[in-house]
Amino acid sequence: MPYEKELAALSDPTRQAIIQRLRLGPQNVARLAEGFPISRPAISQHLKVLSDAGLLSVTPNGTRRIYALSPDRMRDLRDWMNSLWDDARGAFSRAAHDLAKEGTPNDRSD
Amino acid sequence: MPYEKELAALSDPTRQAIIQRLRLGPQNVARLAEGFPISRPAISQHLKVLSDAGLLSVTPNGTRRIYALSPDRMRDLRDWMNSLWDDARGAFSRAAHDLAKEGTPNDRSD
DNA sequence: TCTTACCGTAAGTAAAGCCTTACGAAAGAG
DNA sequence: CTCTTTCGTAAGGCTTTACTTACGGTAAGA
Numbered sequence: 001m002p003y004e005k006e007l008a009a010l011s012d013p014t015r016q017a018i019i020q021r022l023r024l025g026p027q028n029v030a031r032l033a034e035g036f037p038i039s040r041p042a043i044s045q046h047l048k049v050l051s052d053a054g055l056l057s058v059t060p061n062g063t064r065r066i067y068a069l070s071p072d073r074m075r076d077l078r079d080w081m082n083s084l085w086d087d088a089r090g091a092f093s094r095a096a097h098d099l100a101k102e103g104t105p106n107d108r109s110d
Numbered sequence: 111m112p113y114e115k116e117l118a119a120l121s122d123p124t125r126q127a128i129i130q131r132l133r134l135g136p137q138n139v140a141r142l143a144e145g146f147p148i149s150r151p152a153i154s155q156h157l158k159v160l161s162d163a164g165l166l167s168v169t170p171n172g173t174r175r176i177y178a179l180s181p182d183r184m185r186d187l188r189d190w191m192n193s194l195w196d197d198a199r200g201a202f203s204r205a206a207h208d209l210a211k212e213g214t215p216n217d218r219s220d
Numbered sequence: 221t222c223t224t225a226c227c228g229t230a231a232g233t234a235a236a237g238c239c240t241t242a243c244g245a246a247a248g249a250g
Numbered sequence: 251c252t253c254t255t256t257c258g259t260a261a262g263g264c265t266t267t268a269c270t271t272a273c274g275g276t277a278a279g280a
Contacts, residue, residue: 004123011118023197042269044228063226063277069198078191085188087133088179152239154258173247173256
């Protein structure tokens with residue numbers, strides 16, 4: 001299970017919205033929380049999940065904490081998605097080929 | 111929130127393992143369940159989640175149901191990851207540039 | 221120093237998720 | 251028709267998750 005934590009972090013709609021926000025640029029917590037219908041501590045908890053997954057980086061600046069997207073981990077995820085897609089294509093056309101020949105691909109009995 | 115359901119589907123370790131299994135080729139439910147420590151109905155429920163997310167396709171064959179990866183939706187996800195990564199890179203270097211100039215990117219005071 | 225702004229964490233609660241067993245429907249063999 | 255295989259779904263229990271309010275700690279300004 002290669003990217004369990006990262007995908008779990010991205011699976012929440014609020015965290016996805018946070019990611020979308022940070023696509024425009026780094027932001028501190030208070031400003032980030034302004035656009036959401038939930039409390040600021042809830043945003044902090046989501047930011048912790050995203051940070052623990054390596055998707056965000058933090059830069060303290062005075063009392064503020066600036067959060068930004070971490071391109072490195074994001075690139076790893078993208079590469080994994082790429083390989084997944086390649087295998088999906090391969091398995092798909094192979095299955096289509098097999099089905100055209102005999103009808104059932106995995107017709108083995110142990 | 112563009113790919114909420116797809117990412118939620120991929121976030122579970124069991125479902126990730128199912129995906130890994132199907133990278134080798136399509137399989138029916140009973141054979142798929144053989145390699146897991148959980149019951150067959152649990153596998154069926156996971157397969158439903160993955161199918162509802164559009165990541166799998168089903169092909170009935172007698173009493174069996176052959177599950178396979180759906181390359182289309184997988185490609186969409188990959189493309190979204192690509193754009194996400196590009197924006198992350200852009201925001202990152204822009205932030206680095208701003209920090210080099212003044213120190214704080216979002217320095218507005220309400 | 222005193223006050224204000226910013227933020228993380230703890231405690232508690234309501235909701236969602238994952239697993240199990242039990243059951244019923246559909247397809248094929250005899 | 252009867253029996254078996256394959257599979258999806260319903261019901262219930264248990265764990266995890268996401269939210270709230272309350273609180274403490276740190277940095278900057280007067």
